[in-house]
Amino acid sequence: xxxxxxxxxxxxxxxxxxxxxxxxxxxxxxxxxxxxxxxxxxxxxxxxxxxxxxxxxxxxxxxxxxxxxxxxxxxxxxxxxxxxxxxxxxxxxxxxxxxxxxxxxxxxxxxxxxxxxxxxxxxxxxxxxxxxxxxxxxxxxxxxxxxxxxxxxxxxxxxxxxxxxxxxxxxxxxxxxxxxxxxxxxxxxxxxxxxxxxxxxxxxxxxxxxxxxxxxxxxxxxxxxxxxxxxxxxxxxxxxxxxxxxxxxxxxxxxxxxxxxxxxxxxxxxxxxxxxxxxxxxxxxxxxxxxxxxxxxxxxxxxxxxxxxxxxxxxxxxxxxxxxxxxxx
Amino acid sequence: xxxxxxxxxxxxxxxxxxxxxxxxxxxxxxxxxxxxxxxxxxxxxxxxxxxxxxxxxxxxxxxxxxxxxxxxxxxxxxxxxxxxxxxxxxxxxxxxxxxxxxxxxxxxxxxxxxxxxxxxxxxxxxxxxxxxxxxxxxxxxxxxxxxxxxxxxxxxxxxxxxxxxxxxxxxxxxxxxxxxxxxxxxxxxxxxxxxxxxxxxxxxxxxxxxxxxxxxxxxxxxxxxxxxxxxxxxxxxxxxxxxxxxxxxxxxxxxxxxxxxxxxxxxxxxxxxxxxxxxxxxxxxxxxxxxxxxxxxxxxxxxxxxxxxxxxxxxxxxxxxxxxxxxxxxxxxxxxxxxxxxxxxxxxxxxxxxxxxxxxxxxxxxxxxxxxxxxxxxxxxxxxxxxxxxxxxxxxxxxxxxxxxxxxxxxxxxxxxxxxxxxxxxxxxxxxxxxxxxxxxxxxxxxxxxxxxxxxxxxxxxxxxxxxxxxxxxxxxxxxxxx
Numbered sequence: 001x002x003x004x005x006x007x008x009x010x011x012x013x014x015x016x017x018x019x020x021x022x023x024x025x026x027x028x029x030x031x032x033x034x035x036x037x038x039x040x041x042x043x044x045x046x047x048x049x050x051x052x053x054x055x056x057x058x059x060x061x062x063x064x065x066x067x068x069x070x071x072x073x074x075x076x077x078x079x080x081x082x083x084x085x086x087x088x089x090x091x092x093x094x095x096x097x098x099x100x101x102x103x104x105x106x107x108x109x110x111x112x113x114x115x116x117x118x119x120x121x122x123x124x125x126x127x128x129x130x131x132x133x134x135x136x137x138x139x140x141x142x143x144x145x146x147x148x149x150x151x152x153x154x155x156x157x158x159x160x161x162x163x164x165x166x167x168x169x170x171x172x173x174x175x176x177x178x179x180x181x182x183x184x185x186x187x188x189x190x191x192x193x194x195x196x197x198x199x200x201x202x203x204x205x206x207x208x209x210x211x212x213x214x215x216x217x218x219x220x221x222x223x224x225x226x227x228x229x230x231x232x233x234x235x236x237x238x239x240x241x242x243x244x245x246x247x248x249x250x251x252x253x254x255x256x257x258x259x260x261x262x263x264x265x266x267x268x269x270x271x272x273x274x275x276x277x278x279x280x281x282x283x284x285x286x287x288x289x290x291x292x293x294x295x296x297x298x299x300x301x302x303x304x305x306x307x308x309x310x311x312x313x314x315x316x317x318x319x320x321x322x323x324x325x326x327x328x329x
Numbered sequence: 330x331x332x333x334x335x336x337x338x339x340x341x342x343x344x345x346x347x348x349x350x351x352x353x354x355x356x357x358x359x360x361x362x363x364x365x366x367x368x369x370x371x372x373x374x375x376x377x378x379x380x381x382x383x384x385x386x387x388x389x390x391x392x393x394x395x396x397x398x399x400x401x402x403x404x405x406x407x408x409x410x411x412x413x414x415x416x417x418x419x420x421x422x423x424x425x426x427x428x429x430x431x432x433x434x435x436x437x438x439x440x441x442x443x444x445x446x447x448x449x450x451x452x453x454x455x456x457x458x459x460x461x462x463x464x465x466x467x468x469x470x471x472x473x474x475x476x477x478x479x480x481x482x483x484x485x486x487x488x489x490x491x492x493x494x495x496x497x498x499x500x501x502x503x504x505x506x507x508x509x510x511x512x513x514x515x516x517x518x519x520x521x522x523x524x525x526x527x528x529x530x531x532x533x534x535x536x537x538x539x540x541x542x543x544x545x546x547x548x549x550x551x552x553x554x555x556x557x558x559x560x561x562x563x564x565x566x567x568x569x570x571x572x573x574x575x576x577x578x579x580x581x582x583x584x585x586x587x588x589x590x591x592x593x594x595x596x597x598x599x600x601x602x603x604x605x606x607x608x609x610x611x612x613x614x615x616x617x618x619x620x621x622x623x624x625x626x627x628x629x630x631x632x633x634x635x636x637x638x639x640x641x642x643x644x645x646x647x648x649x650x651x652x653x654x655x656x657x658x659x660x661x662x663x664x665x666x667x668x669x670x671x672x673x674x675x676x677x678x679x680x681x682x683x684x685x686x687x688x689x690x691x692x693x694x695x696x697x698x699x700x701x702x703x704x705x706x707x708x709x710x711x712x713x714x715x716x717x718x719x720x721x722x723x724x725x726x727x728x729x730x731x732x733x734x735x736x737x738x739x740x741x742x743x744x745x746x747x748x749x750x751x752x753x754x755x756x757x758x759x760x761x762x763x764x765x766x767x768x769x770x771x772x773x774x775x776x777x778x779x780x781x782x783x784x785x786x787x788x789x790x791x792x793x794x795x796x797x798x799x800x801x802x803x804x805x806x807x808x809x810x811x812x
Contacts, residue, residue, distance in 0.1 A: 008541050041806040055796040070791035078712060079740060082801035091802060098795075123803040132439065133769065134353040135435045135747035142728040142774070162425055164362055192357040192429070203743055203771050205726040212773075213728065217598045 002060075016065055017106070021059050023101045023306065026051045031095050034088055054060060067130075072101040074282070076215045076326060082214055084215075093262065093285065100282045105171040107244065131203055137205035140189060142205045144196075148172065150185035151317040152220040156194040157186045159226060160205065165190070166227035167295065168302060173225055175306055180313045183219065184263050185210060197224070197274035210276070221250070221316055222288040223309065224276045229295050239290035241274035254289065254312050261308040263301075331525035333617055334610065334671045336364065338456045340403035341602055342386075342583065343413065344449035346591065346653065347397045348432040354748035354758060358394030359429055361554040376419070384412040388420070393445040397431075401452065403583075406606055406667065406672065410599045414754075417595065421756035432758045435503040435591040436489040438693055439746050439764070442708045446489075446503045447591050448510075451602055452565070453609045462579035466616060468550045468564040471584045472516040474612030475562050479588070480631035480644055481677045484654040485680060486601055488590035488687050494764060495695060495707075497749045500639025500687070504561075510587060512558035512632060514679040515624045516552040519570070549688050560587035584609070592686055595756040600680045606672065607665030614668070640685050656685040657663045678742050690751070690760050699765040702742060710788035714739045715770065718782045725775040733777065737786060740772040742779065 015245065026047055033044040058065060070074050070078075074097060077084070085091050155177055162169030170186045177184035187196055187206055196206040211221045236258065251267075258265045271292040281288040293305060349359040353412040368386060370376045386400040401409070417433070424431050435447050454463045455471060463471075475482070487501035499505040501531050549570040553560055566574055566582030574581070586605060615622060625631070627645040635654060642654040653776040660675075662683065668676070680688040697703040705713065716737045717726040722730040749763040768779040789797070 012611065021467060045803055045806040048799055048806060052796055054504060054801050055792055059790065059792040061794070064709075066790040066792040069795065070711070073791070073795065074770075075796070076773060078791060079771070081739070081794070082798050082805075085798070085802055094798075094802075121480070127714065132744045132746055133333075133602060134355055135685075136353070137745050137763075138724055138776070141724055142726060146727070164359070192359060195614075203741070205728070208726045208771070213771075307759045 010190075015059055016058065016068075019054060019061075020105050023058075024099065024106065026054065026101045027095055027102065031099070033309050034092055034095075037255045063198055068105070069101075071199065072104050073098065074101070074211065074214075074295065076211045080215075082145065083141045089279055094182045094258075095254055098315050100285075104244070104278075117137075123202060125127045130296075131200060133203065140193065142209075143187065143188040143189040143194060144206045144209065145170075145184075145188060146209060147184040147186075149177060150266045151183075151313060153180070153313045153317060154183035154185060154210065154219050154222050155185075155223045156196075156210065156222060156276075158201075158224070158276060159191050160186045161188050161190045163190055163192065164224070166293075168293070168297075169225040169227055172293075172302065176309050176313065179306075179310050182313050182317075183213065197226075197276050199275050199279075201275065202279065207276075210280065214280060214282070220286060221246075221313075222276065222286065224274065224281055224288065224290040225312075226271070226290060227295050228271065228276075228292050235294050235297055235301055236265045237269055237271045237292035238265055238267045238323065239271045239277055239292060240268060240288075241273045241278055241281065244286040245273060245277050247283060247285075248286055249253065250316060251289070253315060253322050257308045257315070261304050261311070263308050311312060331721055333614065334397045334463050334668075335747040336458050336666060337610075337613065338458060339406055339456075339606060339609070339672075340454045340456070340583075340722065341401075341406050341606065342403045342407055342452040342454075343399075343401045343409065344450040345399045345413070345433075345450075345598070345604070346391065346432075346445075346449070347399065347420065348433045348437060348445065348447060349395045349397065350429060350430050350437075350466070350758065352751060353427055353745050354430070354761070355746075356432075356437055357429065359427065360390040360394055360397045362390065362427055363397060363420070363423055363429070366426060370423070372478065373414065381415075384408065385416055388416070391445070396445045397446065399438045402453070405604065407673070411601050412594045412596060413598060417754055417757060418699070420547065421754055425756045430756050430758055432487065433591055433754075434758070434760060435501075436492055437492050438491040438748070438761050441492040441502070442647055448507075449589045449591050449598065449601075450501060450585055450587045451589060451605055452583040452585045453605055455609050455613055462568075463582035464565070465548060465568045467517060467613060467726065468566070468568060468687070468700050469583060470581060470616045471550055471609045472513070472549060472562055472564045473624075474551075475584060475608050476515070476628070477512060477622055477625065478608055478661050479561065479628065480635040480642075481654065481658045482604070483588060483632060483635035484638075484640045484642055484656050485683070485685050486592065487603075487635065487685065490687065490692050491695070491761070491764070494744070494766065496692070499637055500641075501590055501636045504588060504636045509559040510561050511553075511557070511559065512629060513552045513562045514554075516564055519549050519551040520546055521549065539664040551691055551797060558585075559587070562586050592754045593690065594686075596678050597680065597686050600676045600678045603669060603672075603676060604662070604665065604680065607668040608661075610671070611665055628807070640683070640688060655683050672783045692760070693761045693764055695764045695766070699768055699779060699783070699785075701785050702768050702779065703766065705788040706742065706786065708788075709790050710793075711741055711743070711791065712739070712789045712794045713742045713770065714786040714788075715742075715779060716784040718784065721778060721780070722773045723772075723777055730771035731775070738770060738772060738777060740777070742768055742770050744768055786794075 026102050030047045085094055155173040157169040157173040159166040173184040173186055194204050271288040277288045277290045351357045356578050386402050386647045389398045391398050401412050420431050456463050489502040490504045550568050551565045551570050552564055556572045559572045563585045565585050567577050631644045640655050643659055644653040644654055646652050717735045720734045723733040745767045747765040750761045753759045770777045
C-alpha cells in the first residue's frame with residue numbers, strides 16, 4: 001500500500017530554507033574562489049566538500065525535497081552529469097545555473113504560489129504522476145517547427161496549434177524570425193495533447209530542443225509569445241515572473257521600444273509567465289520574457305508589435321542594420 | 330402510514346461534477362471551451378433554452394479549468410433520470426464536436442493529485458403540501474436520519490479506489506483526500522439571541538461589539554457550530570446557521586448530501602437518489618411517530634471504515650460487536666423499502682441487493698511493464714542507469730531514429746500511460762477499466778524505450794544526482810587544477 005500522501009505538507013519549511021540559504025552562500029563563495037584564485041584549488045575543494053555534505057543533509061529531509069530541487073534545476077544539467085564540467089569556465093557556468101535555481105527557490109514565496117496554480121501544480125510527493133506522456137508518444141515526436149537563426153534570441157509559440165490556439169503567435173514568430181535572423185520554435189501539437197508551457201511539458205521535444213540550444217550557448221533571450229482570449233487593457237502584457245526572469249536593463253529597453261512604437265503594455269499584471277519563462281530563465285546567462293498579446297489586436301497593432309520586437313531583438317543582440325544586412329556592432 | 334406521504338412534496342436537486350478529457354482519457358482544461366460551444370448553441374438556437382430551463386439550473390465551470398458542474402432545478406423525483414440523461418447526452422455531443430470526452434467518475438486514475446476530485450451533491454427537500462418550505466424539524470430529522478446511515482451509504486457508493494496510477498488503499502479515495510468535506514455533527518435547533526450585526530457580516534467583522542436586541546430570538550438549525558457548509562451532509566437554507574444561506578428564500582430549504590462519489594452511470598445515480606429519498610421519508614415518518622433519532626457512538630469510526638474498505642468493511646455496533654457493512658446496507662435497504670413502495674419506486678441496479686457499482690463493474694486493472702522501475706519511481710529515484718538488453722532506436726528530439734546498440738545508458742525515466750475505459754453513454758467515459766504503464770528514458774540526445782527485460786543498474790534521486798556532480802568536481806579539484 002502506498003504511503004499516506006500528506007497534501008498539506010510543503011517542502012519549503014524553515015529547515016530546508018536554512019539549508020538552501022547556506023548552499024547559496026557556499027556556491028557564491030566557490031564562485032568567488034574560482035574567480036580570484038585560479039592557481040590553488042585547496043580552498044575551493046573545501047567549499048565543495050561543504051556543499052556535498054549540505055546536499056547529503058538535504059537528501060535526508062524527504063522525497064519531496066529532492067523532487068523540489070528537480071523542479072528548479074535544469075534537466076540537462078542532471079543528464080549531462082560531470083561530462084559538462086571540463087574546465088573552470090564550464091564549472092562557473094554550472095555553478096551560476098545552480099545558484100540561479102537556488103535563487104528561484106529562495107524567492108519562491110511568490111512564485112511557488114503560482115506554481116501551485118491548479119493547472120500547473122506538480123505533485124511534489126509523486127513524480128511519476130507529475131511528468132508522464134500518453135500512449136502513442138513516439139508518434140507525436142517532434143511536434144514542433146524549428147527555424148534556425150544566427151542571433152542569440154529565440155521566439156517560442158507553444159500554443160500555436162488549434163484548438164484553443166493563441167492566434168497569430170505562430171505567424172508572428174515566423175515573421176519576426178525572418179526579419180531578424182532569430183531562432184523560432186512553433187508547436188504543432190494542440191495544447192490538449194501536450195502543453196509545452198507546463199511542467200508536464202518539460203520532457204516533450206519542444207522543451208528539450210529549447211534546452212539543448214541553451215546548453216549549446218546559442219540562446220541568451222527567449223521571447224515566449226501568447227495571445228489572451230479576452231479583452232485586455234493593454235495591447236501587450238509583459239510577464240517576467242515579477243522581474244525575476246530578465247534583468248531590468250533589458251526590460252527597460254523593451255518598454256522603451258514599446259513606448260516609441262505606440263504599443264501599450266502592462267507588466268506582470270495577470271500573466272506573469274508560464275513554465276517556459278520560469279524554468280529557462282537563468283540570469284545572467286539566459287533571460288526570458290512572456291508577451292501576452294491582446295486577442296483583439298488589429299493588423300495595424302500587430303504590425304506595430306512586430307516592428308517593436310524586431311527593434312528590441314536587434315538592440316539586444318547588438319546588431320545594426322545597414323541596407324538590410326545584419327552585422328554585429 | 331399510507332396517508333402521510335400524500336401530504337408531502339418531495340423535490341430532488343442534483344449537482345454532478347464532470348471532467349473534460351482528451352481522446353486518450355487525460356484531463357484537459359477545456360471546460361470554458363465546452364461552455365463556449367453551449368453559448369453558441371443558445372445564440373444560434375440549436376437548443377431550446379426555454380425547455381432546458383425547466384429542468385436544468387445551469388452548467389457551470391468550477392475553479393479547475395477542466396471541471397464542469399451540471400446543476401438541475403429542484404425536480405420531481407420522476408424527472409431525475411430523464412433530466413440527467415438529457416444533459417449528459419448533450420454534453421457528450423458538445424464535447425465530441427471538439428474531439429473531447431467527458432469523464433463521469435470521481436477521481437481520475439492518473440491525474441488525481443493535486444488535480445480535481447469530483448462528487449455528486451444531492452439536495453432533498455420534503456415539504457408539507459400546505460407550506461412553501463421545509464420546516465426546521467423536517468430539516469433536522471432528514472439530516473440526522475441520512476447521517477445515521479452515513480457509513481452504509483458510503484460503503485454502497487464508494488467508487489474511487491485508484492489515485493495517481495495505483496490503488497490508493499481506500500474504497501473512496503475522494504472522501505479520504507478531500508480537503509473540504511468534513512464530517513457533519515448531529516443537527517439540532519438552537520435558540521439564540523438575534524443580533525443587530527447580520528450573520529453574514531459577522532464573518533467579516535472579526536472584532537466588533539455585538540448589540541443584542543432584548544427579547545428577540547432566532548431559531549436556527551445547526552449541524553456545525555461555525556456555520557460551514559462544506560460538510561458531508563448539510564442542512565441548507567435561511568433557517569440554518571450557514572453564512573452563505575443568510576439571504577436565501579425559505580423555498581431553498583433542503584438537506585444537501587455531498588459525500589456521494591460520482592456514480593458512473595445515470596441508472597446508479599437515480600438509484601442513489603431513490604435510496605436517499607427513502608431515508609428522508611423514513612425520517613419524516615419517525616418525526617410523525619415522535620421517535621427520536623439516536624446518535625450512534627461508533628458513527629465516526631464506521632464512517633472511516635466505510636471510506637477505507639467500502640462494502641467489505643466491518644462496522645462496530647452499539648454493543649461493540651462487529652457486523653459486516655454489506656449486512657448493514659441490506660438492513661438499510663429493507664428499512665426504506667416500504668417508503669420506496671409508497672412512492673412507487675423500485676431500485677433498478679445492483680444496489681438493490683447491496684452490491685455497489687465498484688463491485689459490479691470492477692476496479693481498473695493496473696499493469697506495469699517494469700516492476701523495478703515502477704518501484705524506483707515511487708521512491709523518487711528518477712535518474713536511472715539501465716543496461717539495454719537489445720539494440721533499439723534512439724528517437725532524437727527532431728524525430729530522427731538512430732540505431733542504438735545494446736549498452737548501458739543513463740537518463741531520466743518517465744512513464745507512458747495507456748488508459749482503457751467503458752462508456753455506457755456516447756462520448757462519456759463511465760469508468761476506467763485498465764491502466765497500462767510503460768517507460769521511456771530521456772537522455773541528452775533523445776528518447777529510448779525501456780523494455781521489460783532491460784536491467785536497472787542504479788537509480789538515484791535528483792539531489793543524489795546533483796551530489797554526484799559536485800563530488801566529481803571535488804575529486805577533479807583535488808587531483809588537478811581546472812584550467
